[in-house]
Amino acid sequence: xxxILGNITISLVHVAxxxxxxxxxxxxxxxxxxxxxxxxxxxxxPYRVGGWHGWAQSIADLLKLLQKEDIIPKDxxxxxxxxxxxxxxxASFAAFAVIPFSSAYIGSMINIGVFYLLAVTxxxxxxxxxxxxxxxxxxxxxxxxxxxxxxxxxxxxxxASVLMVIVVSGSLNLMTVTEMQSGNDVLGFLxxxxxxxxxxxxxxxxxxxxxxxxxSHRVPFDLPESESELVAGYQTEYSGMRWAMFMLAEYADxxxxxxxxxxxxxxxxxxxFGDFMAGPVWGFFWFMLKGLLLVxxxxxxxxxxxxxxxxxxxxxxxxVLIPLAFVNLVLVALWEVIF
Amino acid sequence: xxxxxxxxxxxxxxxxxAAAVMVFSKNIVHSAFALMFSLIGVAALYVLLxxxxxxxxxxxxxxxxILILILFGVMLTSQGLTxxxxxxxxxxLPAALLSITAAALxxxxxxxxxxxxxxxxxxxxxxxxxxMLLMGDxxxxxxxxxVLLLITIIGAxxxxxxxxxxxxxxx
Numbered sequence: 436x437x438x439i440l441g442n443i444t445i446s447l448v449h450v451a452x453x454x455x456x457x458x459x460x461x462x463x464x465x466x467x468x469x470x471x472x473x474x475x476x477x478x479x480x481p482y483r484v485g486g487w488h489g490w491a492q493s494i495a496d497l498l499k500l501l502q503k504e505d506i507i508p509k510d511x512x513x514x515x516x517x518x519x520x521x522x523x524x525x526a527s528f529a530a531f532a533v534i535p536f537s538s539a540y541i542g543s544m545i546n547i548g549v550f551y552l553l554a555v556t557x558x559x560x561x562x563x564x565x566x567x568x569x570x571x572x573x574x575x576x577x578x579x580x581x582x583x584x585x586x587x588x589x590x591x592x593x594x595a596s597v598l599m600v601i602v603v604s605g606s607l608n609l610m611t612v613t614e615m616q617s618g619n620d621v622l623g624f625l626x627x628x629x630x631x632x633x634x635x636x637x638x639x640x641x642x643x644x645x646x647x648x649x650x651s652h653r654v655p656f657d658l659p660e661s662e663s664e665l666v667a668g669y670q671t672e673y674s675g676m677r678w679a680m681f682m683l684a685e686y687a688d689x690x691x692x693x694x695x696x697x698x699x700x701x702x703x704x705x706x707x708f709g710d711f712m713a714g715p716v717w718g719f720f721w722f723m724l725k726g727l728l729l730v731x732x733x734x735x736x737x738x739x740x741x742x743x744x745x746x747x748x749x750x751x752x753x754x755v756l757i758p759l760a761f762v763n764l765v766l767v768a769l770w771e772v773i774f
Numbered sequence: 775x776x777x778x779x780x781x782x783x784x785x786x787x788x789x790x791x792a793a794a795v796m797v798f799s800k801n802i803v804h805s806a807f808a809l810m811f812s813l814i815g816v817a818a819l820y821v822l823l824x825x826x827x828x829x830x831x832x833x834x835x836x837x838x839x840i841l842i843l844i845l846f847g848v849m850l851t852s853q854g855l856t857x858x859x860x861x862x863x864x865x866x867l868p869a870a871l872l873s874i875t876a877a878a879l880x881x882x883x884x885x886x887x888x889x890x891x892x893x894x895x896x897x898x899x900x901x902x903x904x905x906m907l908l909m910g911d912x913x914x915x916x917x918x919x920x921v922l923l924l925i926t927i928i929g930a931x932x933x934x935x936x937x938x939x940x941x942x943x944x945x
Contacts, residue, residue, distance in 0.1 A: 438777075439776070439777045439780075442777050443777070512804075515804075515807060545826055546826065546827075546899065546900055546901055547826050547827050547830055547900070547901055550827070550830050550834075550901075551826070551830045553830075553834065554830040554831070554833035554834040554838065555830075555833060557833060557834055557837060557838025557839075558814075558833070558837060558838065560838060560842055561807075561810060561837065561838075561841065561842060561845075564842065564845055564849075565807060568803060568845075568849070576849075580846075580849065583842060583845075583846070587838075587839075587842060590838070607901055
């Protein structure tokens with residue numbers, strides 16, 4: 436019995452560490468997103484709550500959302516309506532188990548790492564359909580269908596671009612993938628990150644980044660919730676904390692995919708200066724910095740580019756990204772064989 | 775009682791319970807979502823058998839692929855959403871007879887078989903082993919499945935493009 440309790444305690448710690456990171460990230464990122472939006476649009480953004488640059492705005496918003504009434508439409512499917520936001524968050528949260536946050540910490544050392552991550556996040560699609568259908572609202576349903584079509588389509592270039600890195604690394608475990616990128620040997624000074632090791636992986640990263648923008652349905656690919664056409668897509672009928680769960684899931688997904696990108700292409704927790712500023716704590720710092728930089732680029736793009744039309748979105752995926760990804764996969768493999 | 779045993783019974787309960795909901799539900803979309811819980815439960819059971827690759831493949835292929843296709847099929851079928859889909863029971867007697875026979879056969883087989891109980895070995899290199907087997911002993915089956923999938927994809931593309939030219943759409 437004591438052994439079971441011990442196992443459960445260890446598991447709970449492994450659950451708590453990524454959860455804390457996600458919650459802190461969501462608080463900072465929502466504030467950051469509004470500040471970045473403000474600066475890009477030549478205004479100030481939140482400025483009052485908390486004093487310095489309105490840093491407490493997200494906390495105030497959270498407290499407001501907590502007090503809001505939980506409205507469920509009369510004809511909605513109650514169980515699925517209540518369940519969908521939690522399933523969405525669980526799907527992206529569960530994937531954090533295989534992310535190596537630093538050289539000293541990874542949730543699970545399972546051998547199939549990144550494959551597990553891709554498999555678990557495929558549940559996201561279902562929760563989008565579930566929310567869209569259960570709301571009993573035409574906007575929700577249209578948003579849900581669009582979301583599902585988009586997520587399914589963009590899963591193909593995402594997996595293909597992840598596969599390019601797997602071809603180079605030869606391991607699915609993200610910890611091993613990161614360890615292979617230690618050192619500064621490329622051209623004598625550049626770090627051994629995969630993006631510098633193989634020129635075709637730069638194209639791979641571009642494909643990966645476009646695909647994760649679509650996977651986490653951010654502008655310019657936010658068709659599932661495009662507010663000018665569909666009110667708020669599959670989130671239309673949600674209010675209060677359930678809506679907040681959707682937001683949390685969206686930010687968790689953003690962070691997850693950015694951290695995955697940082698691990699696969701930018702050396703994960705490896706310091707850019709070789710042994711200088713290296714070690715488990717610095718590793719965590721570098722890893723989060725790389726991830727947050729990618730998140731920043733995603734926000735930057737969101738407030739710069741207009742939204743794509745739904746058929747253009749599908750065209751980009753099936754006619755441009757997927758053929759390019761497969762050709763590039765072969766080129767990456769050829770480069771590995773030759774050099 | 776070990777933690778794995780408790781987890782086994784928990785996920786077995788989820789699998790069987792969701793399967794029951796799937797069969798007895800009157801709403802076809804409810805059935806589809808119950809199927810999801812059942813498939814996830816099976817994936818968890820694979821994990822308990824140290825078949826982690828199989829579990830992830832189960833999630834990716836069945837939950838992330840086939841189940842979404844089923845839901846799309848239901849939702850895109852004309853009026854599949856607006857009309858309340860009421861399932862009715864037909865062929866009560868033959869179906870009952872068939873299920874009773876099948877159940878009796880299964881119980882008979884289960885009780886008379888001598889089950890060999892062995893502890894599963896914790897394997898680290900499941901992907902490596904699978905890859906070696908697929909590229910070695912089972913290469914023929916692997917290639918045949920690949921060709922089969924290719925034929926299916928070409929067939930699907932052919933059918934969809936023919937439909938478009940028939941209806942006169944250019945896009």
